[in-house]
Amino acid sequence: MCSSPVTMMCFPRLSRVAVCGGTHGNELSGVYLVRELLKAEKKVKKKKEEEDEEPVSVQLVLSNPRAMQQCRRYVDTDLNRCFTHAALNGSPSDSDPYEMIRSRELNAMLGPKGSPKAMDLVCDLHNTTANMGLCFIAYSDSDWVCLHLFRHLQARQYTQRIPDIPMRYIHFNVARKESYSLDSVGKHGFAMEIGPQPHGVVRSNIYTAMKVGVQHVLEWVHFFNSGTVFEGGLVEVFTMVKHIDYPRDKETHNITAAIHPQLQDRDFCLLRPEDALFQTFSGETLRYKGKEPLYPFFVNECAYYEKGIALSLARKRQVMIPSIRVQTEQEQQANERGFKSEEEE
């Protein structure tokens, strides 16, 4: 980072961006969007070869082709939990699950994670059965690039250039080394999570929201690289506090209740102590026993039954983000010299 005052920070160009779909093979908006973008890329590639080189290289990735083919979340294990430092750097074995092997391939393609060679930005596309609208999910509440990107999409919505869908920024407070998802391979990265959409289904409105969302991400990157200054300000951030599991039968471990009708589809509506949480299959209401009012999300997400998560709860905060701009060429060169001398030390 350059030595601008706190209110203005500058970052290296975002020259290499990855857009990934099908990390979960049954989350179909991302699968069909990346396929569509690949088709469009093929069409324009010939034309582009005669012109100048693109200012941004966008790599389109179908992350888990085997799971996609079977229209399942994963084949052996959840790919989007395979990108921890430990998992990527363990010694490979013949008995590794398919997704462990695939995560190393993706790390070689888009990373290596934590290295200067890694993608500048990774945007990984997901769907949820929860009524979450469009969410950015990231490990940092101080990655100004991701937060400015999010703010750009919100602003685009005010000018009606994005379909009417609520947008939130979710922050999972996990150390970089422990970060486990595909987007963590990039220098900057986030998951774009859109719902509600049943897994194995594509709904046109959700597909379109994702398509326009990705267009505006790439638009922002273009503006940023072209030298646009993005003004700072306040951004609302939801920081994950804890998960709550379903009530379960002690012997069979089967769930004994569903999300209460008063909570279902009310992601990001404040849950207060004693609010209805579950309705048991015999008809009883179970209430939220926490002491702090918190914001529920991933309410009744299909894939989380097996992970023991009925919903997650977040605290809402306002985060002040600085103004940012791209580094000038001189700043970038100085930075690179600094990086090299650091490496030599």
Next chain:
Amino acid sequence: MCSSPVTMMCFPRLSRVAVCGGTHGNELSGVYLVRELLKAEKKVKKKKEEEDEEPVSVQLVLSNPRAMQQCRRYVDTDLNRCFTHAALNGSPSDSDPYEMIRSRELNAMLGPKGSPKAMDLVCDLHNTTANMGLCFIAYSDSDWVCLHLFRHLQARQYTQRIPDIPMRYIHFNVARKESYSLDSVGKHGFAMEIGPQPHGVVRSNIYTAMKVGVQHVLEWVHFFNSGTVFEGGLVEVFTMVKHIDYPRDKETHNITAAIHPQLQDRDFCLLRPEDALFQTFSGETLRYKGKEPLYPFFVNECAYYEKGIALSLARKRQVMIPSIRVQTEQEQQANERGFKSEEEE
């Protein structure tokens, strides 16, 4: 059947009823409802042993335990297509798919299909991702027992004893020998299909609608067996006319469009020629080219992508159903004598 005039028909008692869930292992309302009913049965069984025998025996069945355990529709092949005459009577082989083996077990338990030993009524519980409300799906538009049962649920809704959910009767015009689903094993049978609910998820409102629906089915059976006369009248029936597949890529066979936003969630709203049908992934609108206005249902059902069905279309008709009552003991004995002499011939 006895020789009453057309306006009044009488049927044998419905002494043995089966309620089945988990025929598709990821349609969770039925799975959790049957588990709940099994628990309740266990509790009251001891009490009942001391009392008189039950006037109706209700057999609760979890149809596809392996698929349920994996939370998938099926393990090897769709169980609910394995009950044709040919499939049930073919010679078993070691290489039979799990569901073929299981269908023969279920036929032995609830049938044999077409025999006097078969269950009097089979109600098979299903969920759909389509916005279909509560549907009865049956092979006959002249099974007066099923049609009266349906009418009873509708009437219960008018008196607000069932949650506010639209109800329809769908008729698949398939010959008895070709009928393929579990409910076809009973003398009378239907699928109770409720949505929208993503597969692999249980939504409390859908679960409750199914629970109350089943309660009222059993209530009607009780009334019927007790001699209640059910008046005839008109019932609205949707008869399936045809299926429409998604547009697909000729090489990859991948779908190239989703259900159009103007059609999504509008099951049973009349689709007219030139109405929007699909939106391609590049944004183009494709229109309905049929000549006859028809009623769409199973619009964007998750499990039908692989079957090549984006939606089904039905014609709506009014069916006049006669009044019905249970046979008196004398009528039943006369009937049985008739049946025996037929067998001897």
